[in-house]
Amino acid sequence: MTGAAGRTLYSQFWAKTADKECRGYKPVGHHLLDVAAVAGRYLAKNPARLERERRLSGLSGPEHVRLCAALAGLHDLGKISRPFQSQAPAFWPAALSGSCPSQDRRLSHWEATAVLLQDREIERLLKASLPTFVIDNQIVAAVAGHHGVAPDGNLLGATGEITLLRPVIGEDCIGIARSLVAELLPLLAPNALEDGDTCHAEAFSFSLNGLITLADWVGSDVDAFPFEEPEMSLEAYHPLALERADRALSAKGLVPMKHPLSVRLSDLSPRAGGSPRPMQRLADGLHFDATPQMVVIEDGTGSGKTEAALLIAARMMAAGLGEGVYVALPTMATANAMHGRLENAIRGLFDESGERMASLVLAHGRSRLARELDALSARHDGGQGREESVASRFNAWIGDSRKTAFFADAGAGTIDQAFLSILPKKHLTLRQYALAGRILVIDEAHACDAYMGEELNTLVRQQARLGGSVIILSATLGRRQRRELITAFASGRGVRQRRMQALFAAPLSEAYPLLTRYAGGEIEEHASDTAPGLARSVVIRRLGDRKEALAEALAAAGRGAAVAMVCNAVDSAIAMHRALIDAGHPPHRLTLFHARFAMGDRMATEEKVLRLFGPDSGSGDRIGQILVATQVVEQSLDLDFDLMISDLAPVDLLIQRAGRLWRHRREGRPLAEPVMGVISPDPADATEIDWLGEVLGPAAYTYRLPGVVWRSARDLFQNGRLETPGDLRPLIEAAYRLEPDDLPQALAAAHDASLGNDYAAVTIARNNTIDPGRGYGDVRRVSLDEEIGTRLGEETVTVRLARRSGGLLVPAVRRDGAGVGLDWALSELSVRKRWLLAGAAILDGGGLPAPRDPAARDAARGLWPEWERTIALYEVDSDGSLATAQDMGLFYDGVGGLRRQSVSGA
Template sequence: MRKGTTVYPAPRYPGLSALAGLSVAHLARQPATCPRDKLWGEWIRVVCGHHGQPPKEGSSSKLHADDYFLVDDQTAATAFCQDMVALLLPEGLHAPEGISREHSKTVSWPLAGLMVLADWLGSSQAFFRYHSEPLPLDDYWFNHALPAARQAIAHNGLGACAVAPYCGADRLTDFIDYLHTPTPLQHYAATVTLDPGPQLFLLEDVTGAGKTEAALILAHRLMAAGHGKGLYFALPTMATSNQMYRRVGAIYRKLYQPQSTPSIVLAHSARQLVDDFTRTLQQPDHGYGPQEGSASMHCNAWLADGNKKALLAHVGVGSIDQALLAVLPARHQSLRLAGLRDKVLVIDEVHSFDPYVKTLLCQLLRAHAAQGGSAILLSATVPHTVKTGLLNAFRAGLGLAAEYVEPDPHYPLTTRLAAQVTLATPCETRAEVRRTVAVQLFDNKAAVLDLIAEEAAAGRCVCWIRNTVDDARQGFAALQARLPAENLHLFHSRFAIGHRLDIENRVLDLFGKHATAAMRRGQVLIGTQVLEQSLDFDADIMISDLAPIDLLIQRAGRLQRHARHADGQPADDGIERRPAPRLCVFGPPPDPEPKADWYGKVFAGAQYVYPDFAKSWLTQQALLAAGCIISPGVPGQAGAVRQLVEAVYGDDAEARVPAALQQASARCLGEAMSQADIARFNSLDLGKGYCEGSSHFWDEEVNIPTRLGAETRTVYLAEAGDTPESGLRPLYRDADPLRQWSMSAIRLPSHQLQALSADWKQRFAAALAQLHSEQPWMSEFDLVLPLQPDEQAGQWIGHGCDADGRPVTVRYGLEQGLLLK
């Protein structure tokens, strides 16, 4: 280290930041200052933890420099700190005043994230070049370091962007150009009183009520009022994230002043495969012209090269997992927490998460409120118990005691929570989505297949959502002989990513908002749960396997989703002219006193997907009694959305469960409690501040679960040539050769496909070795699966073994995806 013509001896061992931190603490304890040793100690941890996790402190909280550094090292570091104090704090280094230990622990987390960011930016030799000749410290600081820091911040997309003023409730088209007639929920978002300080809004309304636009309006108002400088829109899945990214990307620039160039990022593990995102990347050597910067989406390449940085972008859209990692002991989680600190956090479909994710979500809301952030939660069917947990989590972050939330029978409903107010307000919904969906129960699969064939022959567009991939395949196979191949489509998670995206685009073309009557005529879509939230599609007739009521309501939301004429042509006037909507539910025969295997006898696989048979039985009984789903309905009305949800999830629902199903219900309740306990164990104890004791373990984010379930692994599907010497090439062909392997990947449970079979591994040993030498980025934990074409079957075939060493035959086809036998 150098100062003027004096050279500070370079430390002989690593850990300069730790030594500098100790030197600052030593200076702070000089007689001229007011000692606050514990407070300084907490801040030293922040300085020393910039490599992604708090420093290890051993059995003692006292750090002794003599144990780690030579005298010359300590002298150099102390001299450097003295000179920095003289330069930056000419009145002397005083211990912080007016800050409590508790508040210091809270701010230690985003401060740690700031230190990580400063370390990453400051390590760039492109901006902070080495100097071979000594410089006076003030010369280096003012004439080199500060200008370089400004350049690094701007170059990497971290510069401040001025928020645009709110346009006003009477000029919403200035923000979202198609909001000529705001829905009641959107009007609420445009006019509701905003409170000082952090605040939470929970918006409950039916599918199609405009919740997304309402959230964006409210987020803009909060930002304009100084409650945030950006937003992060979190969704349950990657597919829903992709959809929302396009919607938010169309308007996000209007959140900021016209001359600003804010970044928007898509945050999930497969975002590099989404064309809409990769086209936005601003390369480091590319500067935007005056007009170009305001015309379209863009994201700085530095922000986009890893999900750890993604939440630093001005606007983010992505999976809930990326936000949940902020409260888990994943290395560099503090960077995510710092990125969220000045964001309005919007979370969609808050009802859809399992107990593990819900518990982590409560931890996230608590942390976000504690660091001054505001949040907007969206749901169509959130049960009262879940709502209470979310509200009380945010209360805890505000330092408030938990409260019992009285069930409110109204629906739609808005809830506003701030330090001084908790207010639930009934809300109307727009006339176009007020409807009664007739529910017809089926317990005969042949009758369901006949119905689909008849409706398709009449020119209608039909969708059947099944509860497992195997069930979807069986339904698809049963219809192949009855429908033209070009009219029958299968969509589930067992396709390579590239093929899955192709199918998704095809579904949107044929079943989406802008599909014409000719394109839709007689089309049939068979799929799994990925359809109920992932895609903005529209069916004339919806069929669903029996599932819990909230999922059925969600699936019914894809029924006549967009206004159309009787022939299926889009209706520009927004008036629906098709026959009254009908939801057909296939399941076991209704039975007031079912046996324990009532559900499993019909759904051998789905009984493990929805193991709480009591919820399915309560759902069937509620629909049987009501005969319909009324959106939204009024309090106490049979078939009203709120009435149906509480009939299954309400406090008194358990008392109506038949004795034979109570064991399954109790088992699921125990499992839910166990998942919640695991989430609490895994999550950080943020109240302890940024220190080693805040978690039992720290690890890379790939090893920290944001969701529970069977361990999965990435399998790359490789097409083998005619001979083993021909090499391997990615199964999916893409215009971008750099993406072909990623587009050929699929995630599978590790226990189902653990390794290649011995003979398959031997046959392709040379080709696999060559591939790994050419593609060194492939992880040793991933599996490359060579596949050979089976031309007679129109498939590819490969051989592996499961976790128990049993042989597994793998078949892959473009029609049905991957099948293990």
């Protein structure tokens, strides 16, 4: 079926129906050309990316473009099938025998594509025009599986399932599909493409599927690709598709920005450029070619690591290693802060002299809330605030979905969003493909536990396999983790086994601060000086119990000091806060900050904390102020205290907390020198496993690393001081030794058990993540009831809080000018499910404590969007108690957060 007659037949098969003008349908052939045009033009407009990506196929740049366009042009071939065509009876093709049957759901159109691509005649056509490696299960999976998951393994290879499904598609449809392929291929690959250098089919399958998914997303926009008469020939339609693809890519911000060839630190941060830190000067001296690479920066808090990383990212982009930058951070709060710093740096990262401004997005679970709050702030300040700038850069198409957020020119978000690219989730390849076009900056890498650490290794490996580059930032990265990251990147770059063994055996520098660079050859290590003012000597004082800590804090505050008390557990922080009130400390000079606040109250508290203890705080703000907090102040918040009191924790975390001491130059501090008091029993008395329990209570069990915690106490108390940066590496390496030979007998077995737990977490992570060495077709399907998380830990639940108003439940936290949807989001908090269930006998249908008034609850939830209606909702009575079906002693207010009545003073 060739020529005009053949064209008449396949033009009868619809791919899309009812555009805005209700002009019938778009035939399959036209839609295939739309998507092929987007894929080809996207690569052609991204020459630096094309140069990196072509190495996966082994072809030249122009040949790689034609190959990807041709394969994208086959992605919906399965729409020429009886089951698909039966979905729109009004457009049932006259070319098919019989009337339109009832819809057959045994085979989706993308599964039919997989079957058709393995038809012998279609395979013969492909071999005649395209390299032989396209006849590969992984490539078939990549082309067909563009709806988020790969075809089932039974649909790949010579299986009986394929033979059984051919009649479902229809032999008449198979014949028409052959004729369509025969006419498409000469348009998309006019000259036969021969095999080039070695093809990395597994890696190429991930990249190809990401590209096709993106191209299908853009090519399915009926505004950008309007319908034409179905009888229009493919030859006549093809130029229209190419022209429309160019316009669509530009309109959606998918044409890469130009990058300044020479970037200075002052272009990214005028403050840093005026007085560069040593690590920033070291970064300024680096030069890059087009070889993908990894850079690891280890330096203390406040050393300017972020600006150094952005400078390196800018240089990498100028060298063709990426078209944008994505900064991944451990928490939403740190991501929010980084988003603002990127906003200030973006004009130095991109040349905005062209037709558009660079796009900037925030990608995490609460990014929509952050954007709405920005917009609200802008309305309150007459539109003169930060939102005007952010909104001008915000690309709506990109921002609609966290799956596509990585396609923005610059973005900040949680590491969890990046981890979703290496978990077997829908559309993982779209995230991978976007990240491969970005310089991936991973901040606070030390914050990863064993499970997240293995995810990070897999993420780095896949980024390297797809031609991407990575920058790792950390203040306290252990040598073992540094080596694992380097070898993960080397593995992704295809380094041979013998060379990998040499990397494992190569000695790593113990210098600190340190910049490490790896581009596939030798490991480069560059020691850096410590930034002026960051080298310090902190007195370490052991406090035997919380009463001693309480007295120390009150005495220092009485002398006008700004004091931080950091507890490992929320309930411990709440108890300490209560004890300070009972001891008579003025409430207006006392703040409690933890993660168990409703979002609006937490944001307000964070703003207060930054005002009282941030870099711009004055002596009048700080005098006698005590902050009681949990780990929420440990990373990325620029806070400055005169005295730090902390629960005993792993030494790297204590170092982070100590980094909040005397952080900025201030005249007339009320204390003679920086002091950190650590609440802990004497480590010499550790004759029992539970040696911390009596002193720290629930906070003793936050970090289940008994050997690490005991060694941290031993070495810090033995030294009596923390000298930075000189002590950092020795303390961290000593604490995280695997061997138990220096531990008290009572802790040796527990230490081994904690190592076993870590090994188990790594095993779980390996089972949960994809194997970058295998292809897209081998990504396992996740069942509907299986939830794979980016973090391993106790189950948490989201809860919304409400108050009674005129018989109705309304959001407990409200902000002037906000809509009700935003107020409900501000009234949310996350809490450990086990903690919430403690003592609950009457449970709701969702397995949570039942509300006292389920009818009012259901009436309020009925007004929410459908996807939010499973969120738990509890009323807060006028006395602060949570109105549950039984008295559970739960209370909430904006000062103390969610707590139990049983949490009393220390």
